[in-house]
Amino acid sequence: MKSQTIRRWSVIHTWSSLVCTLFLLLLALTGLPLIFHHELEHLLGDAPELREMPADTPHLDLQQLVLKAQAHRPGEAMQYFGYDEDEPNGVVTIMAATAGTEPDLSHTFMLDARTGEAVAMPAANGGLMMTLLRLHVDMFAGLPGKLLLAFMGVLFVVAMVSGTVLYAPFMRRLPFATVRHDRSRRLRWLDLHNLIGIVTLTWALVVGVTGVISALSDLVIAAWRNDSLAAMVAPYRDTPPLTERAPASRLLDIAAEATPGMRADFIAFPGTRFSSEHHYAVFMKGASHLTSHLWTPVLIDARTLQVTAVGERPWYMDAMGLSQPLHFGDYGGRPMQILWAVLDVLTIVVLGSGLYLWWGKQRKGREVAA
Amino acid sequence: MSHRSQSTRRIFAWPAIIAVLGAVGLFAALLGDGGWDVLAWVGLGVPALLGLRGLYPT
Numbered sequence: 001m002k003s004q005t006i007r008r009w010s011v012i013h014t015w016s017s018l019v020c021t022l023f024l025l026l027l028a029l030t031g032l033p034l035i036f037h038h039e040l041e042h043l044l045g046d047a048p049e050l051r052e053m054p055a056d057t058p059h060l061d062l063q064q065l066v067l068k069a070q071a072h073r074p075g076e077a078m079q080y081f082g083y084d085e086d087e088p089n090g091v092v093t094i095m096a097a098t099a100g101t102e103p104d105l106s107h108t109f110m111l112d113a114r115t116g117e118a119v120a121m122p123a124a125n126g127g128l129m130m131t132l133l134r135l136h137v138d139m140f141a142g143l144p145g146k147l148l149l150a151f152m153g154v155l156f157v158v159a160m161v162s163g164t165v166l167y168a169p170f171m172r173r174l175p176f177a178t179v180r181h182d183r184s185r186r187l188r189w190l191d192l193h194n195l196i197g198i199v200t201l202t203w204a205l206v207v208g209v210t211g212v213i214s215a216l217s218d219l220v221i222a223a224w225r226n227d228s229l230a231a232m233v234a235p236y237r238d239t240p241p242l243t244e245r246a247p248a249s250r251l252l253d254i255a256a257e258a259t260p261g262m263r264a265d266f267i268a269f270p271g272t273r274f275s276s277e278h279h280y281a282v283f284m285k286g287a288s289h290l291t292s293h294l295w296t297p298v299l300i301d302a303r304t305l306q307v308t309a310v311g312e313r314p315w316y317m318d319a320m321g322l323s324q325p326l327h328f329g330d331y332g333g334r335p336m337q338i339l340w341a342v343l344d345v346l347t348i349v350v351l352g353s354g355l356y357l358w359w360g361k362q363r364k365g366r367e368v369a370a
Numbered sequence: 371m372s373h374r375s376q377s378t379r380r381i382f383a384w385p386a387i388i389a390v391l392g393a394v395g396l397f398a399a400l401l402g403d404g405g406w407d408v409l410a411w412v413g414l415g416v417p418a419l420l421g422l423r424g425l426y427p428t
Contacts, residue, residue, distance in 0.1 A: 168382070172375045176384040177420060181427040195424045198385045199417040202392030289402045325400060332399035332410040339414040346421040 006169050013162035014358060020155040021351050027149070027211070028348045030136040035329055035340050037129050038086075046123035048110040050089055059089075059113040062267075063247035068116030069093050072109070079106055080274070082266040089113050092121070092266075099271030104142070143218055150215035156208045160201060167198050186360055193353040196346050203343045204350075210323035220320045221273060228317075232299055232309035233276040242270060242278055245302040255282035255298040258307045262286055265295060270302045278302055293321045392417055 033040060041047040060068070066078060077099040082092035091113050096106040108124035111117070123129045138145030171194065179191040213220070252264050262284035268274035275281035280300045285292050297311040325331040329340030395413015398406045 167385070168378050171381045176381075177424065179424045179427075192424050196421040199388050199420045201385070202389045202396065203414060203417060206393075206396050289406075290400055293400070322400070326396060332407045333403075335411045336399060336407070336414065339411065339418050342418040342422065343414065346418065349421075349425070 001169055006166070009162050009165045013159060013166055016155045016158040016162060017351075017354050018358065020152040020159065021355055023149060023152040024156055025348065025351055026139075027136060027152075028344050028351065030132045032341060032344050033129070033132055034136060035337050035344065037123075037133075038330075041123045041129060044123070044128065046121075046127055046129065048087070048090060048119040048121050050087065050110070050112050050119060051115075051117075053089075053114055057089075057114045060116050061249040062251055063249040065091060065093075065111050065113065065116055066248050068111060068118070069095060072111075072118040073107065076107070077101075077271070078269040079272050080266050080268055083264055090119070092124075093118075099269055100273070137215075146215045146218065150212045153208050153212035153215060157205065157212075160197075160205055160208070163197050164201060167194055170194055186357070189353045189356055193350055193357060196353075197350045200343055200346050200350065204347055206326055207329075207343075210327040213319055213323040214327055217320055220316050224314060224317055225273065228311055228314050229276065229297075232311060233279065235308075236276065236278045239278055242302055245270060245280075246305045248280065250305065251280055251282055251300060254300055254305060254307060255284055258298045258310050259284045259296055262296060263292075275299070279308060293325055294318050295321055388417055388420070 038047075062081070065081070069078060070076070073095050076095040076097060078093075079096055079099055079101070080092075080094040082094070084090060084092055087110070089112060090110040092108065093111050094106050094108050108121050110119045110121050112119060134140050138149065141148070170190070174191075177195055179195060180187045248267070248269075251267055255264060256262070265283045265285045266274075268281040268283065270279060271277055274283065274297075276299070278301065280302050282298045282300065283295045284298060285296070286294055294313055295317060296313055299308040299311065300306070301308050329336055391413045393413075395410040395415075398413065399410035
């Protein structure tokens with residue numbers, strides 16, 4: 001590589017990193033406890049605990065659960081029922097002032113599917129873990145915050161690509177994984193920056209790119225509404241607003257018949273951003289490991305309970321579905337969570353050493369000038 | 371430290387192997403449990419160990 005080319009890449013690397021480093025440090029630091037959010041919620045006593053009952057206690061039907069939810073929060077609208085693999089007897093329930101209310105203003109709790117008893121989910125509505133999550137997702141700044149973090153994620157990817165290009169000229173005379181501990185502190189941190197940066201490259205790229213995709217989820221969902229959903233509900237365009245809706249009781253059976261072999265992940269009630277004004281939408285996921293992250297929506301007419309459409313899966317919804325495990329590291333057991341945490345800490349070392357190396361160069365530059 | 375300059379291909383040989391291993395690890399656990407998970411732990415364990423080892427003077 002010509003020295004001018006190296007200098008150009010070096011400028012790209014310096015500036016893309018400098019701009020995103022503070023945000024990336026925030027993301028890496030808040031992300032670290034979030035890897036273990038499930039465990040920490042249990043530890044903090046924020047996880048919902050259902051009462052002990054005989055294992056085969058039957059579940060109430062869905063409409064009974066809807067009534068229990070409405071009795072628990074009178075005057076609010078149903079938004080979602082969600083299913084959690086870890087708590088087969090619980091139904092995560094999300095309600096808000098109106099069905100269309102934005103997610104940050106919703107209230108989340110769990111209904112015991114056997115008794116209809118409402119159980120608090122403090123971690124889903126506030127508290128330490130929620131604060132960390134909001135800092136990580138949008139810095140409490142809503143869509144502009146998410147878009148800013150998405151842009152920082154793109155800069156992070158640019159920094160990794162340019163860093164990889166620069167790895168070659170730096171390592172020309174050094175065997176792989178050399179760390180010169182016996183030389184100056186600066187050389188030691190330069191070697192560590194290069195070594196840790198290059199070995200964590202794949203992981204950091206995947207977590208970075210999936211983070212960008214997740215940060216753009218509002219746009220992805222909007223695209224799905226305009227594209228896929230709009231086509232499915234087109235026949236309802238001139239239909240007057242619903243005055244009465246059919247009971248939710250059989251929604252899961254109806255959806256299961258329409259999509260054999262799949263399982264329900266969540267139900268969107270009419271009027272939310274995952275459904276239409278005239279439909280219940282049951283989001284089904286596949287039974288295999290891979291397809292369990294991919295959603296197929298079943299739209300059910302909220303008046304007649306007829307299946308209107310079984311949505312195909314647009315690529316961008318699949319990308320968003322697959323981004324979640326690949327970003328959270330929650331799909332390979334406890335050892336994977338620990339490795340995720342180690343790689344996250346190593347990323348913090350790369351960010352910190354990069355900052356240190358840049359700062360050292362500035363100071364040296366000034367001394368030479370003086 | 372060797373004073374002879376290495377080819378670019380040589381410089382990126384180990385990083386490329388580690389990168390591929392990491393990618394295999396990341397996607398393996400998406401496909402199943404058991405052996406797939408173990409493959410993921412190996413694929414991500416190698417970069418994690420190499421990174422940690424660098425931090426400690428040998």
